Amino acid sequence: MQSYNEYLSLVNQAIAAINYPPTPANLYAPIAYTMSLGGKRLRPVLTLMSCEAMGGTAAQAIDAAVGLELFHNFTLLHDDVMDRADVRRGQPTVHRRWNDNVAILSGDAMLTLATQHIARVSLKHLAQAVSLFNRTAIEIYEGQQLDMDFETRNDVTVEDYLEMIRLKTSVLLGCACRMGGLLANASAADCDALYDMGVNLGLAFQLQDDALDVWGDPATFGKEIGGDIVNNKKTFLLINALQRAQGEEARELRLWITAPQAPSECKVPALTKLYERLNLRTLSDEAIARYNALALAALARTTMPAPAREAFATLITSLTGRRA
Amino acid sequence: MQSYNEYLSLVNQAIAAINYPPTPANLYAPIAYTMSLGGKRLRPVLTLMSCEAMGGTAAQAIDAAVGLELFHNFTLLHDDVMDRADVRRGQPTVHRRWNDNVAILSGDAMLTLATQHIARVSLKHLAQAVSLFNRTAIEIYEGQQLDMDFETRNDVTVEDYLEMIRLKTSVLLGCACRMGGLLANASAADCDALYDMGVNLGLAFQLQDDALDVWGDPATFGKEIGGDIVNNKKTFLLINALQRAQGEEARELRLWITAPQAPSECKVPALTKLYERLNLRTLSDEAIARYNALALAALARTTMPAPAREAFATLITSLTGRRA
Numbered sequence: 001m002q003s004y005n006e007y008l009s010l011v012n013q014a015i016a017a018i019n020y021p022p023t024p025a026n027l028y029a030p031i032a033y034t035m036s037l038g039g040k041r042l043r044p045v046l047t048l049m050s051c052e053a054m055g056g057t058a059a060q061a062i063d064a065a066v067g068l069e070l071f072h073n074f075t076l077l078h079d080d081v082m083d084r085a086d087v088r089r090g091q092p093t094v095h096r097r098w099n100d101n102v103a104i105l106s107g108d109a110m111l112t113l114a115t116q117h118i119a120r121v122s123l124k125h126l127a128q129a130v131s132l133f134n135r136t137a138i139e140i141y142e143g144q145q146l147d148m149d150f151e152t153r154n155d156v157t158v159e160d161y162l163e164m165i166r167l168k169t170s171v172l173l174g175c176a177c178r179m180g181g182l183l184a185n186a187s188a189a190d191c192d193a194l195y196d197m198g199v200n201l202g203l204a205f206q207l208q209d210d211a212l213d214v215w216g217d218p219a220t221f222g223k224e225i226g227g228d229i230v231n232n233k234k235t236f237l238l239i240n241a242l243q244r245a246q247g248e249e250a251r252e253l254r255l256w257i258t259a260p261q262a263p264s265e266c267k268v269p270a271l272t273k274l275y276e277r278l279n280l281r282t283l284s285d286e287a288i289a290r291y292n293a294l295a296l297a298a299l300a301r302t303t304m305p306a307p308a309r310e311a312f313a314t315l316i317t318s319l320t321g322r323r324a
Numbered sequence: 325m326q327s328y329n330e331y332l333s334l335v336n337q338a339i340a341a342i343n344y345p346p347t348p349a350n351l352y353a354p355i356a357y358t359m360s361l362g363g364k365r366l367r368p369v370l371t372l373m374s375c376e377a378m379g380g381t382a383a384q385a386i387d388a389a390v391g392l393e394l395f396h397n398f399t400l401l402h403d404d405v406m407d408r409a410d411v412r413r414g415q416p417t418v419h420r421r422w423n424d425n426v427a428i429l430s431g432d433a434m435l436t437l438a439t440q441h442i443a444r445v446s447l448k449h450l451a452q453a454v455s456l457f458n459r460t461a462i463e464i465y466e467g468q469q470l471d472m473d474f475e476t477r478n479d480v481t482v483e484d485y486l487e488m489i490r491l492k493t494s495v496l497l498g499c500a501c502r503m504g505g506l507l508a509n510a511s512a513a514d515c516d517a518l519y520d521m522g523v524n525l526g527l528a529f530q531l532q533d534d535a536l537d538v539w540g541d542p543a544t545f546g547k548e549i550g551g552d553i554v555n556n557k558k559t560f561l562l563i564n565a566l567q568r569a570q571g572e573e574a575r576e577l578r579l580w581i582t583a584p585q586a587p588s589e590c591k592v593p594a595l596t597k598l599y600e601r602l603n604l605r606t607l608s609d610e611a612i613a614r615y616n617a618l619a620l621a622a623l624a625r626t627t628m629p630a631p632a633r634e635a636f637a638t639l640i641t642s643l644t645g646r647r648a
Contacts, residue, residue, distance in 0.1 A: 024469040078432060082425040101406040101472060104428060108402060108435065109465040115439055116458045119451070126450055127443070134440045141433040145348040148425060 001052055001311045004045060010058055011044040014066045018113075030094045030106040031113070034073050037089040042319075043176040044069045049315070050180025050194050053308035060122070061183045064129060067117030068176050071133070074110035075140060077103055082148065087223075111137075125183055132182065136175040143168025150234045161239050162203065170202025187303070196298035197312070204291035204320040210235040211284045214272050226268030232257045236287065237280050241271075244278050292320040325376055325635045328369060334382055335368040338390045342437075354418045354430040355437070358397050361413040366643070367500040368393045373639070374504025374518050377632035384446070385507045388453060391441030392500050395457070398434035399464060401427055406472065411547075435461075445507060452506055460499040467492025474558045485563050486527065494526025511627070520622035521636070528615035528644040534559040535608045538596050550592030556581045560611065561604050565595075568602050616644040 002010075015035050020028040044065030051061035079085070080093040081103045087093065095103035114133075121129045146164040150156050177198035181191040212221055213228040214237060228235050238257075245253045253274060256267050275281065295316050299309060339359050344352040368389030375385035403409070404417040405427045411417065419427035438457075445453045470488040474480045501522035505515040536545055537552040538561060552559050562581075569577045577598060580591050599605065619640045623633060 021466075024466055024473060026473060027465055027469040078428055082428060100424075104402055104406060105465055105469055105472075108432075109462060111432065111435055112458050112461040112465070115454070116462075119454045119458065123451055126454075127447055130439075130443045130450075130454065134436050134443065137436045138433060138440075141351055141429055141436070142345075142348055145351040145429055148429075149348060149350060 001308050007045040007048045008041050010048060011041045011065060014062050026102050027106055027109055030098055030102055031110050034077055034094060037091055039089060041069060043072050043172060046173060046176040047180040050177045051184045053304040054181045054184035054186040054190060056184025061180050063117050063120035064179050064183060067114045070110050070114035070117060072172060074107050074114060077107040121183060128182055132175055132178060136171050139167045139171045156234050156239055158239055161236060165206040166203060169206045170199045173202035174198035190302050193298050193301040197295050200291045200295035200298060201316055204288045207236050207284060207288045208320055210237055214275060226264060229268050229271045230264045236284060237275055240280055240283060241275060241278055249274060288320055292316060325632050331369040331372045332365050335365045335389060338386050350426050351430055351433055354422055354426055355434050358401055358418060361415055363413060365393060367396050367496060370497060370500040371504040374501045375508045377628040378505045378508035378510040378514060380508025385504050387441050387444035388503050388507060391438045394434050394438035394441060396496060398431050398438060401431040403468060449507055456499055456502060460495050463491045463495045480558050480563055482563055485560060489530040490527060493530045494523045497526035498522035514626050517622050517625040521619050524615045524619035524622060525640055528612045531560050531608060531612045532644055534561055538599060550588060553592050553595045554588045560608060561599055564604055564607060565599060565602055573598060612644050616640060
């Protein structure tokens with residue numbers, strides 16, 4: 001096993017080596033731009049780690065790993081158009097730097113480029129790898145559609161929310177881990193355990209993201225603190241707040257989320273305090289700890305050797321206890 | 325060999341049998357809607373015909389055929405968003421009936437559904453089928469980007485235009501024919517000839533489409549006559565007109581294409597007459613005949629039996645001599 005940074009470096013080298021045709025520039029420059037913005041590269045690193053942990057080599061998995069990162073960035077690109085987001089990783093989003101049409105079409109091309117990378121796996125694994133990838137992609141679109149549907153629904157339960165983030169965020173982490181196992185010829189039981197590990201890590205990761213929007217360190221979070229609060233985004237916190245607030249607290253919550261253009265410098269601290277009065281920070285920490293434990297339990301079900309298991313356990317704990 | 329209508333019926337049955345999940349409705353209903361609008365189903369019919377012509381069965385090729393039709397309709401769906409088109413096959417486009425976000429996301433899902441259908445081919449053909457499909461998809465995005473780039477370019481040559489329509493339209497017909505051959509285990513030479521036949525058919529088909537926009541029968545064309553003229557769309561006709569018009573005719577042409585909001589009931593007949601004075605109807609007919617002949621020559625290079633060759637020749641001639 002190598003360190004996270006060593007896997008990250010392999011991924012970044014492979015991404016830097018992608019050879020985009022020079023023309024049409026408006027098709028390929030936005031893809032190169034998006035892929036150059038960096039990020040944790042968590043999905044491809046999980047694929048490489050899972051492959052090596054199950055006895056394969058990083059080289060066997062690098063194309064599929066890059067394919068998953070291309071896919072992930074394609075979803076961000078199209079989501080940014082749909083959400084009218086202006087900034088991604090501190091830089092203008094593609095539809096802001098170019099325009100919507102360029103963002104739509106270069107996103108489409110990224111999805112096909114992703115599939116091309118996945119299809120470079122050895123013939124022995126091709127059918128399963130392509131099938132896993134396509135099934136995961138469909139689930140992610142379902143998750144994104146549910147997320148958009150939630151914006152206009154007033155009856156979203158915590159269970160609905162958890163199912164949405166399972167689809168939108170977590171299954172790709174599960175896919176990344178399973179893909180590594182598959183390419184290393186791991187058993188079906190190992191592949192299933194790797195998938196469960198990834199999905200539960202993804203759930204913990206997203207709940208952590210929701211919490212960081214409220215209690216994160218502005219210096220390291222990368223996005224503005226309180227963005228979800230400003231937009232009344234139905235996160236784990238808001239949905240639980242709507243369920244738990246009674247009497248005066250319920251009235252205060254309704255006031256803030258129905259006030260048109262409440263100044264964010266008032267709304268964010270007010271709702272943060274309300275969330276704390278409702279004990280949501282503890283509730284959130286407990287949920288994160290629960291999924292973290294499920295991810296570790298799935299890890300324990302794999303037959304990977306102890307040093308690899310150790311490396312995954314460290315990664316899971318660091319990701320779900322992150323402050324940025 | 326079966327008749328076009330028999331292949332069409334097989335395709336429509338397979339499309340009607342696609343089992344979309346009931347939820348999220350905003351993801352799947354637009355896909356079912358798009359696929360229910362009908363059309364010639366030319367691409368899947370070409371795949372089935374090519375497969376049977378080369379000794380295979382329609383059953384071997386039906387999944388890939390439906391995959392290509394899903395892909396084609398995905399490109400139309402996203403193109404309609406990019407072009408702000410309101411009507412497709414006489415019905416509201418998805419982004420008009422729902423909204424842009426629904427159109428973007430359900431289009432993404434259609435692309436993955438298309439890939440899933442392609443990936444259902446037998447394992448023996450999987451690598452080649454997926455590779456052919458992905459390569460073709462990338463070329464089509466390149467063609468669409470060039471088409472959008474042309475809108476703001478004033479130096480588009482006839483050669484540029486032909487390369488754009490080769491990418492945007494023709495390679496998918498080539499891919500459809502080659503896919504059928506591939507699934508029937510045809511030789512590489514046969515597959516190449518099938519591909520060339522499809523590409524040249526596609527070029528003739530698109531040039532015919534450009535001509536029908538001007539000289540088509542409004543009762544059968546499906547779209548409004550003169551749409552390209554109204555929008556100054558750089559078609560084979562306008563590009564040739566810009567090259568050929570001299571003196572008074574050049575001034576008249578410039579006047580019409582620079583006049584802001586020229587009434588279409590004046591602009592369309594005026595430019596139609598100008599195109600005729602410049603002999604563009606003949607030029608267009610000659611170009612269509614040339615690609616028609618190239619398609620027939622490629623057909624002649626295949627080793628398919630005479631009845632199949634006959635069926636293709638009839639189809640090619642009818643498609644490139646169509647009046648609607």
